[in-house]
Amino acid sequence: MPELPEVETIKRTLTPKLVGREIKDVQVRLEKLVRPDPRTFASQLKGAQIKALRRRGKVLLGKLSQDQAFLIHFRLTGQLVFLSPGQPEPAYTHILFHLDQGRLAYADLRQFGRLELWPWSRLDEHPFLSRLGPEPLEISTDAFKGLLQRSRRLKDLLLDQEILAGLGNIYVDESLFCAGLSPTRKANTLSPEQAHRLWLCIRKILSEAIALRGSSVRNYVDGHGQSGRFQERHQVYRRRDKPCPRCGTPIAYTRVAGRGTYFCPRCQG
């Protein structure tokens, strides 16, 4: 589920609830979701204080006391929701953190997400984090043009987290529509103007999605359990056969890079 705007929204909604809190106890109900093993995971977290929340690509990071950090990758259906006293757990809650004030539930219908502990000072050595590409909201237009100097299809390239960290299926399709570029266009065939336009579109789409608190297409919710609203602004994603907002041509659906792909066959060349 969550791509960059959703993880950013989770981070922002949870920061005031979690920063300064002490973890009193951890219940791991589905052992395969955590690393290292559940006993170590729980005992290391017990007594730790949450100092700050960060985001890198689609990963949520928690800075803890004692040079510890937790990493959460939500994959497709992970949710992290703060519960006030008496508030019921979400369905599919697999891990429950008991804090000095309130509880924090990790729920995950498809069980693909992962929670991990890692020393905060050595995050640059983490096997996944260390390979992530730059943040799309921080990269310069010139550096972005450099990323496009490969003969891969645009959709493959933009989904590759080692090239750019944070875009997923929704925001790649929306960005390519915004820029008027076909998902199968080779990245190194763009003119400088087209490359600049794509850079602008990615920034615009992600910023607007964050402002609207993410896209709730299926079961994404923020740290309060609330849905986002950017799905109402999607131009192509999940709009197969509906008229293109720009030219009225029915939106096409194909498979590119193994993912369902929506685009306007007329506007996106």
Added chain:
DNA sequence: GACAACCTGACC
């Protein structure tokens, strides 16, 4: 590159 795997559920 394409495809299966990891899971559960929604929808036709």
Added chain:
DNA sequence: GGTCAGGTTGTC
């Protein structure tokens, strides 16, 4: 019964 699903990884 089949298809599809905000992701990543491993195997041809």
